[in-house]
Amino acid sequence: MSRVLIVDDEASICWAFGEYLGDLGHEVAVAATAEEGLDLARRQPLDAVVLDVRLPGIDGISAMGAFREHVGAAPIIVITAFGNLDTVIRAMDAGAFDYLVKPFDLDQAAAVVQRALEIGWTIAGASDPALGREPEERPSNRLIGSSAAMQALFKQIALVAATDVPVLITGESGTGKELVARAIHEHGRRRGRTFLPVCLAALSPGLIEGELFGHLRGSFTGANQDRKGLLELAAGGTVLLDEIGDVPLGMQVKLLRAIEHREATPVGDARPRPIDVRFLAATNRPLTELMAAGQFREDLFFRLSVFPIHVPPLRERLDDVPVLAKHFLTMASPRQGQEVSLRDDLIDELTRRPWLGNVRELRNAIERAAIVARGGPVLPEHLPPSIDLHGRGAESSNARGLEEVIARWTENALKEPEAVEPSNEESTLYDQFLAQVEPPMLRTVLRRQGGNKALAAQRIGIHRSTLRQKLRKYGLE
Structure with missing residues (x-):
């Protein structure tokens, strides 16, 4: 039997956890404040703590250090109704075992507690004081959302940010892959150094090597002086290899060597130079299909995808559309920073659209609507026409096709x-x-x-x- 402490100011949460974990054979203690929970932790040994973030008095994350002094290496599971990337990062950096966002499924939450009790926990966070600092972010340069898909994304960023392993970020165009890369950099140990996104698809195939690795004077026509490559210039920082799926095969070999051996050989030189950068890569192309077609190297794929992150399309997190739209409208308002509100009919229209261009399309639509509204309330008619890459009849055609399938199934069943x-x-x-x-x-x-x-x-x-x-x-x- 294990002792579990639930610290939450919502009595219903404490009761539900108590009943569920009690039925599993655990002894459960509850507290409504961090101070009350710390008092219980001082008086009795605990095997796990479930800790809310928003509490009267000391907040949950600020209290984690004090809890750690009393519970040792026992797992601490953080729960909150206000999930954002900074909160997830702070919780993980403070040594949280896992992070749950309300409203959570009780079965899922209990499974997390059970797993924590079974495997135990060794403190992995809070060892580097630099990781506890919140990054300075411009309002337009942050990931926004509270949907389940975004909470899973935040957790992945929090887990990998403190490491130095390569990350492969995939997702459709306009989903925010560069924002994910920037968040990984800004919450990691290299945050005070350069973040350098390189759009490989925008570079001429003949220039990619010189741009990335540099060149010596006289190595080719027009090379009048030695020039450092981007990988050297970003020393100590992070390089995002954007559109990695468009890199020619010949360059993929040299990129693989740079990532594997942390060295770059300038054009015209036979001596490799050491480089100190973290590599992130992003693409909207299906790399597995490119590998099958012989257009992308398997060894480079596996080296880049040590920690793969997939950014969900906007249609899979429509709950985030209103808060994203409000954010973009605030940024587009002539009185930038002033609180704005969205009409219900506008929200209905925004959540009805397919958003095939994802967050980028939504942002462009809101900026256009703000201009047309001329400082007044934004109405549905101020939005641009919905973009449907598959034709306006696709939805009705799909409905007709489904109706025909059901009719045929019914005929056969009868x-x-x-x-x-x-x-x-x-x-x-x-x-x-x-x-x-x-x-x-x-x-x-x-x-x-x-x-x-x-x-x-x-x-x-x-x-x-x-x-x-x-x-x-x-x-x-």
Whole structure:
């Protein structure tokens, strides 16, 4: 039996954790403030702590150091209703085992606690005081969102920022891959040095080597003096190799050597020079398909993807659209920084659109709407026409196709005798139909909500207990 302390000022959270973990055989203590929790931690040994961030008095993250003095290496799990990248980074740097955002699914939260108790925890954070400082960010240069997809992204950034391993950032155009790279740099040990994004696709194939590695005087026509490459100029900092999927095969070999051996050989020189940079790479192209076609080296792919991060498209985090739109409208307002509000009809229109251009398209649409509104309230008619790369009829065509599939399935099912005269309740035509359509819908919604059953039930429009029953019924738990 393990002792778990729950520190949260919401009585319902404490009660739910207490009941659930108690049923699993754990002893649970609860506290409404950090001070009360610290008092309990002083008086009895604890195997794990679940700690809210927003608390009366001392906040949870500020109290983590004091808790660590009393609980030693016991895991501390941070929970909050106000998740953003800075909070995740601070929690991870302070040595949090994991990070949960309210409203969380109780099964998922209990599984995190159980895993923490099973494997224990060795403090990995807070060893470098530089990591505890918050970066200076321009308002337009930060990642925004509180959806499950963004919380998962924040956690990945927090985990990898303190390391020096290469990171491969993938995602569609306009999702914010460079912002992810910048966040990794600004929350890491190299934050005080250069962050250098290099768009490889914008460089001529004949110039990429000289730009990256530099050249000696006389190495080619027009080389009138020695020149350092970008990898040397970014010494001590971070280099983002943007559009890595567009690099010619010959250059991929030299990039691989630079990443593997931390050295660069200027054009016209036979002597490699040591370099001290962190490598990040980004692409919107399917590298696995390029490898299969012989257009991208497998060894470079595996070297870059030590820690892969996929940035979700905006259509998979529509809950973030209103807060993103409000942020962009604030930035575009003539009275920049002044609080703005969005009308309900504008939010409805924004969340209805497919946003195939992702966050970039949303930002452009809001900036255009702000100009057309001329300082007044932004209305749906101020937005530019929705962009549909597949044609305006795609949605209705898909609906017709689905209707035809259902009709054919029904015709085939009606040919079976038991569909007309069911032998039992479970074999009715309606039950057979639900068994076909519910599992893929449930899987998709759960995936979109990051496995959070509470949010999935809310999105579907059913009670959480009903969702659990359906998941058990179809073997999806």
